[in-house]
Amino acid sequence: MTAESATEKSLLVIGLGMIGGSVLRSARAHGSAEVILGYDSRDDVNLLAYEQGVVDNRPAALQELIAQASMIVLAVPPMTFPAVFTELASIGVADGTVLTDVASVKGPVLDACRQFAPELLSVFLPAHPIAGSEQSGLMASKVDLFKQKKLILTPHADVSNAAAHRVANFWGSLDCLLAELEPDLHDDLLASTSHLPHVLAYVLVDSLLLHPETDRLFEFAAGGFQDISRTASSDPTMWHDVFFSNKECVLAAVEQFEKRLALFKSMVENGESQRLFDMLSTAKKGRDNYLAKYRS
C-alpha cells in the first residue's frame, strides 16, 4: 500500500499519552490536518497539551470536539475502548468522519466497535504503529516517533473503501511504512513478538525483586539486564489491558515459551550437552537472521 499526502480538515486524538501525543505532534509537523484537536480524560493533561502547543484547542467537552473532527484517532488503553465506543455512539459522529486507533490489540478493538458502536464499523480502519518505547505520558511524545516505522492496518469486511483510503493516507502522511494484516493474525503474531517479551520483562524484574539479596543483585547487574528489562518500565495500565484483551493469544505464547523453558531445564539437569548447544546455536542463528533481514 502506498500513501498520498493528505490533508484532513480536522484531526481529533482521544487519549493524550505518549502515542496519542506523538500522533498530534507528527500530524502538525506534516500538515496532515488543518486543525489539531485533542481530548484526554484528565483535565490537567488537556491543559498541558494546549499549553505545550500540542493541540489547538483549550480543554473542551468531548462532544464539542467530536462535532468538529473529520479524522478521529483513538489512543486509549485497550480496555477503555468499550467505554469510548459507547460514548461515540451516544454523541454521534458527523457524516464523513472516519476513525482509526493505535492499540496493540486489534480483534478486541473491532469487537468493541461491533458491540458498542456498530454504526461506526464502516468508517473505522484499525491501525497499530510498530513504534513506541517504555516511556509513557504526553511529555514523552515525539514528533518523529513514527518516522519510517511500520504501521499495521487491519482491514475488515465492514469498512468502506473510502474510509479505509482516507485512514491509510493519514497514516502515510506521518511517514509510516504501511502494511496490512488480518486482525486475528495481527493479535497472534504480536502476542509472540511483543506481548510475550513484555510478560518476560515484567516477570523477570518481579522475580528478581523477591531475591533475598535484591539490592546487591541490581548493583551488579550488567548491560544485558538493562536491555532485557527495559519494557518492564512500560505503563502498567496499558499492558494490564493488552494482556487481558489478548488473553487467549498471550496465554498460548506463554505456554509455548514455558514448554521450551522446561526443555532447556531438562537439558541442563540431564547434562545433554550437544542438544543444549544445538538449541542455543539455532536461537542465535534465528536472531542473527532476523537482524540481518529486518533491521539492517
Next chain:
Amino acid sequence: MTAESATEKSLLVIGLGMIGGSVLRSARAHGSAEVILGYDSRDDVNLLAYEQGVVDNRPAALQELIAQASMIVLAVPPMTFPAVFTELASIGVADGTVLTDVASVKGPVLDACRQFAPELLSVFLPAHPIAGSEQSGLMASKVDLFKQKKLILTPHADVSNAAAHRVANFWGSLDCLLAELEPDLHDDLLASTSHLPHVLAYVLVDSLLLHPETDRLFEFAAGGFQDISRTASSDPTMWHDVFFSNKECVLAAVEQFEKRLALFKSMVENGESQRLFDMLSTAKKGRDNYLAKYRS
C-alpha cells in the same frame, strides 16, 4: 579497593575472543604491561592477533609464552578451565607470575584450579568484568570495553596478598571500577541478573522459531523484541558452558522465574485485574529504581 597504576613485565592472555582481545587492546593502550602476548587454541586467530597488532608475538607454543609471562589472564569458556589448569600445572609457571581470569562464573573456576593446579591457588585472583556484548571473536574486541565498567574480584582464602594486590592493580590500570564479592555469592547474583536473562532471550527466540508463521512474526517484530532478544546472539559455546558450570544457581533462578510466570498466567486466566496491575506496577517501580540508582 582502589587501584594504582601498574606496569607488569609481560602480559599473556590465553583465549583471544572478544573479552581476551579487549584485555590486550586495553592493556596496550594503558601501558599496563611492557610486553603483550596472546595465545589461542586456533592458529588462524593467533596469526590474526599478530597481524592486527593486538599481540607482540607471532604464533608460538603455549609453553614458550608462559615462560615469559608475569601476568596471565585466562579468557577461555568456563568448561575449558580444567584443561587449561591441567596444562598450566604440567608446563609450570615461573615464580612471581600471577593469574586472573574473566569468566562469568567464579566458584567452578576456583574449583578447577583447586583440582587441576592446586599449586597456583596462591597466585590466582579470579575476576569478572561486567562488560561485554552479544558479539564474539577477536574482531569484536574493543580498546575501551572495560572503561568505567564494574569488575568483580572474588578473593578467596588461598590467594596471597601480594598476588591479589598485583591482579587488582592490573585491572585497575584498565580503568575498571573494582568491586569484590565472595565467589558463591557472585554466582548466585549473576545467575539472576545475567544468566537467567540470557536463558530467557535464547528460549524466547527458540520458541518463536517454532511458530507456524515464523517469517511474518519476525517481519512485524518491534524494537522491544530486538532489545530483549539481543543476548540470544551471544556465543553459544560460552553460554552452554556458563549454564552447565553454574547449573545449580541457574536452575534455581529459572525455577523462581517459572513460579512467577505461572502466577502471572493464573492472574490472566482468572481475571485477577487488581493483582495483575499490582504485579506489573511493582515490577515497573523496581526497574525504574534500578535505573535511577545504578544507571544514571
